[in-house]
Amino acid sequence: MRRVYAVLAGLMMAAVVVQWYLAAVGAFDKPQDSDSFALHGLNGMMVIPVLSLLATIAAAVSKVPGRLIGLTILPLGLIIVQVLIIALGSAFDDSSGNTTPLSLAVLGLHAINGMAIMGVSASVFNQARKLLKAAPEPVAQAS
Amino acid sequence: MTPATLMTLDLLAAVVTAAAWLGSGVAAASRRPRAALAVLGVAILASLTRVGVVVALSGAGWWFVQEKVVVALPLLLVTGVTATVVAVPRLTRAADPQPSVVVALLAAGYAAVGGLAGTLLLGYPATLGSALAITAAVAGATLLTWRIVAGPGRSPRIAIAVTAIAGVAGVGLAFVPPPTMDDGRDQSLTAAMGYHGGGARLAVAGQEPGRPVTSFRGPDSPSPGGVVRRYSLTARTATVTLSSGQKVAAWTFDGKVPGPPITANVGDLIEVRLRNADIASGVTLHWHGYDVPAGEDGVPGLTQEAVMPGQEFVYRFLADRQGTYWYHTHEVSSLGVKMGLYGTLLVGPPPAGVDLALPVHTFAGRTVVGDRDQPLDRQAAPGTPVRLRLINTDDTPHRFTLSGTPYRLSSVDGTDLNGPGELGRVGLRLPAGGRYDLTFTMPADRMVVLRTDDRTTSVRLSPGSSAGAPEEDTAGWPDLDLLRYGTAAPAPISGSSRFDRDFTLVLDRGLALSGGRPMYAYTVGGHAFPSIPTEMVSSGDLVRLTVVNRSRDIHPWHLHGHRVLVLSRDGRSPSGSPLWLDTFDVRPGEVWQVAFRATNPGLWMNHCHNLVHADEGMALHLAYEGVTTPFHGAHGG
Missing domain, CATH: 2.60.40.420 (Cupredoxins -  blue copper proteins)
Structure with missing residues (x-):
């Protein structure tokens, strides 16, 4: 089961790397339209949350330390913060819906929080791998 | 304060509430009872603030608070009161917090996060399915926390089973297709009867000979004197x-x-x-x-x-x-x-x-x-x-x-x-x-x-x-x-007219099925094109549209084939010239009521003219009874 956990944690980290790539794809797309960030949105709203959830279930089933279980679900929590940053940022747009210095100051945090998601998922993957190396499949029978 | 400001305040209060409950739980878990108690105080204050903001926001209309009143606040109330009752006596004794204290505090935190996630990710309206899914997620996280904090012991099998069933049922309900049409007759009846109410009306209409939309064409010659x-x-x-x-x-x-x-x-x-x-x-x-x-x-x-x-x-x-x-x-x-x-x-x-x-x-x-x-x-x-x-x-x-x-x-x-x-x-x-x-x-x-x-x-x-x-x-x-511009004049329709059809469009963002495909869509009543119920009217009907924007974007609303008369914005009638518009900006927190006489039979788009939003779900059809289309109807963007 810990192997499954490590694989899911690896997939989650890979999905986050892809997410950064897709952000750049969206930023450079011309003209900016509904499809510019479509893949970024799909990956961020569907793929990463589902992987985070599955990895957390795998972590719980394979009885890894509680802190690591919490860390594994954290990317999902931080994605809620990502949406929140956009929501709060747009609340400070001007009445035409154009950005203002204040809304941009808030919206820029989307990248900072994105780095946190990257860091957390990398840390999760590292720890999952370490557990696997330390004791390959130690509780496979127990779970 | 405007509804838009209150919507922002509500989000902020929800964030502080979630952070404080979680923070208090983490402090308790790391054996800092005094810090946990102090942060618990913040959590209670933030929770009460959130309730106050929701009460203030409810003045703008039930649509703005429905998912909060039905799901987020009850969850927060139950878990928050439980956490307060469990934690305060034990934390004030400044003893090493017991597992029950940690779990109760974190459970309140999960409830706060769940409510926030419901508002941000699911939006309006909260349904039985979304309520079950959020409650199950909060319960699941709490059970898992109990398992981690209290260590291995006897598994609460019944609680686990109930949570799992609720979660699966909640997610499953999201895939039940919405009604295909809305007859705009009686909102409560339509909502209660769902598909069956609309379906019965359609069957009656179907017995009449349908007229294809392609047969409604312009004339062959100009008016006398025209070229x-x-x-x-x-x-x-x-x-x-x-x-x-x-x-x-x-x-x-x-x-x-x-x-x-x-x-x-x-x-x-x-x-x-x-x-x-x-x-x-x-x-x-x-x-x-x-x-x-x-x-x-x-x-x-x-x-x-x-x-x-x-x-x-x-x-x-x-x-x-x-x-x-x-x-x-x-x-x-x-x-x-x-x-x-x-x-x-x-x-x-x-x-x-x-x-x-x-x-x-x-x-x-x-x-x-x-x-x-x-x-x-x-x-x-x-x-x-x-x-x-x-x-x-x-x-x-x-x-x-x-x-x-x-x-x-x-x-x-x-x-x-x-x-x-x-x-x-x-x-x-x-x-x-x-x-x-x-x-x-x-x-x-x-x-x-x-x-x-x-x-x-x-x-x-x-x-x-x-x-x-x-x-x-x-x-x-x-x-x-x-x-407020121009001079008032009598208009053929007013707010006190008797409307044959009354439709409410609540605009939001959320996860929705767009033709069976899940997407983070711009939604109308929680659905995305082409899954939004078609608005049915009959020739000659007086029709009222209430357009509510509880999202954080401006939505320029555009009905094809009809000019609409503005009845009110945020409950206030225009004091200036009568306004006949085909596109009107519904800004965040605003509620517009407009009306028109259904005198142009056909099948019409009714959509947001921010075409990006329309493309991502914010579009629906308005259909005259008895009019059919030979086309697939799957898009219209």
Whole structure:
């Protein structure tokens, strides 16, 4: 089961790397339209949350330390913060819906929080791998 | 405070609430009872603040608080009270917090996060399914926390089973298809009976012989005295050169952006032959704001098939109302219009003097008026009557200012206002898709300058070479409130009229199924196109639309085939001229009520004219009973 956990944690980290790539794809797309960030949105709203959830279930089933279980679900929590940053940022747009210095100051945090998601998922993957190396499949029978 | 401010405050309060409950739990877990108690105090205060904000927000309407009152606050109340009762006595003794304290505090944190996630990710309305899913997620996280904090022990099998069943049931319910139609008769009955109520009505309608939407076409000949105005437009890709020399790769009609102007006088028959040379995704022509017969409306998949490369389609309709309108493609319109597939439609007789049609569009980040990305300079002799026709062909509003002369906003969306007064030093906010006609008499000694968004000079009218341009900072000018402009006059419909059909459209963002595919969509009533129930009307019905925006974006609402009369905004009726609009901006937190008489039978799009939003779900159909479509109807974007 810990192997499954490590694989899911690896997939989650890979999905986050892809997410950064897709952000750049969206930023450079011309003209900016509904499809510019479509893949970024799909990956961020569907793929990463589902992987985070599955990895957390795998972590719980394979009885890894509680802190690591919490860390594994954290990317999902931080994605809620990502949406929140956009929501709060747009609340400070001007009445035409154009950005203002204040809304941009808030919206820029989307990248900072994105780095946190990257860091957390990398840390999760590292720890999952370490557990696997330390004791390959130690509780496979127990779970 | 405005509902929009309260919506933001609610989000902030929800974040602080979640952070404080979680923080208190983490402090307890790391054996810091005093810190845990202090943060618990913050959590209780934040929770009460959130309740207060929700109560204040409920004054704007039930739609703004439904998911909070039904799901988020009850969850927070149960877990928060439990956590307070469990934690406060134990933490005040400053002993090592027991597992029960840690779990109770974190459970309240999970509940706070769950409620916030419901608002942000699912939106309006909370359903049995979403309530079950959120509750199960909170319960699951709590059970897992208990397992981690308390260590291995006897598993609470029943609790685990109930949580799992609730979670699966909640997610499963999300896949139950919504009703296919809304008859607008009795909101509570429609909601309660769901599919069956609508289905029964449809069966009755189905027994009558249906009339295909393609049979509603324009006449073959003009009115007496009118002529036939023949146009031929060929859609093709081209590189257009703006006035500055900037080259833009565009999708064009006849190689030009905007496309050729279509003009006619009242009584004329307009006949437009549309050909597609090489627009691979197809094109159509939609006559924005012109209430043409349904078969001429140009909605692919609903009133016609998209015109593919090598094909053609002939549109024919009577010019029966004068004013400023525009045309654009309706096939993948979020891209097609942006790329340049639009033009002006002006129905006269043309006025004397200077008459300028000014479609405003954004190309490559530049504000372009007509085909100019530099100011348009024109001479106009003093005393000349001038009409500037502003047309917003973008997805977002533009703010215009006119300096150098007093003027009148004489016409909105092609309809003359009643008793428009003189204006000066105000900003005119034009919704995406909307039109304003400004009229004034050219002054003798000053330039008249039109600015867009307070940064781009779009038009400079000069009475002679000596006049200077007014150097004014227009950014501080207040917005004109259209609902208080002009003189009141009797209108055929009022808020106290008896409406045959009453529809409510609640605009939000959330995860929704769009034709079976899950997406983070722009939603109407929690659904995304093409899964939003079709609004059913009968010929002659008096119809009221209530449009509620609880999202954080501006939504320019646009109904095809009908002008709508504004009844109220946020509960207040217009005090100025009656307002007949085809596109109205519903800003975050606003509630608009508009009405129309159903006198143009057919199948019509009813959608957000931020075409990106329409493309991502915010579009639905309004159908007359007994009208059918031979097309697949799967899109209409």
